[in-house]
Amino acid sequence: MATCSKMRRFISGLIIGLFISGIAYGYRIAKPQRITDFDQRGLVVANENFERLWQLTNGRFNLDIVTVNPDGNTKGDVGDMLLFNNSGTYYLAINTTGAKVWRSILLTDTP
Numbered sequence: 001m002a003t004c005s006k007m008r009r010f011i012s013g014l015i016i017g018l019f020i021s022g023i024a025y026g027y028r029i030a031k032p033q034r035i036t037d038f039d040q041r042g043l044v045v046a047n048e049n050f051e052r053l054w055q056l057t058n059g060r061f062n063l064d065i066v067t068v069n070p071d072g073n074t075k076g077d078v079g080d081m082l083l084f085n086n087s088g089t090y091y092l093a094i095n096t097t098g099a100k101v102w103r104s105i106l107l108t109d110t111p
Contacts, residue, residue, distance in 0.1 A: 063092075070095075071102040083107075 065083045066074065074082075076095035084091040084104060091104040 070100075071104070072100050074102065075100050076102070 063081055063083045065085055067085050068074070069086070070076070070082060070084055070093050076082075076098070078095055078098040080095040082093050082102075084093050090107040092107055093102040093104040095101065096103050
């Protein structure tokens with residue numbers, strides 16, 4: 001009887017484990033296929049947006065690094081982020097207006 005009970009617990013645990021791992025894996029989407037048959041601007045924009053979505057959902061998003069202060073010099077959309085390298089001192093800059101207004105915070109070394 002003890003062996004049958006252990007086997008039921010093992011099978012139940014295996015099924016629950018597979019179910020949970022399937023749910024966790026479901027949050028990772030496959031990279032969208034690039035559309036290359038058409039050369040229209042709309043399709044290019046759609047591909048770029050699909051790729052951005054894939055990068056964000058899979059944790060593969062990199063920020064642009066600039067060496068010129070973006071505030072007043074670099075146009076961006078609201079919420080755009082970039083790294084500003086001022087001779088080895090790094091700032092995380094975020095666009096706040098959709099124009100050339102950026103707000104930054106100094107980045108320091110992690111302990």
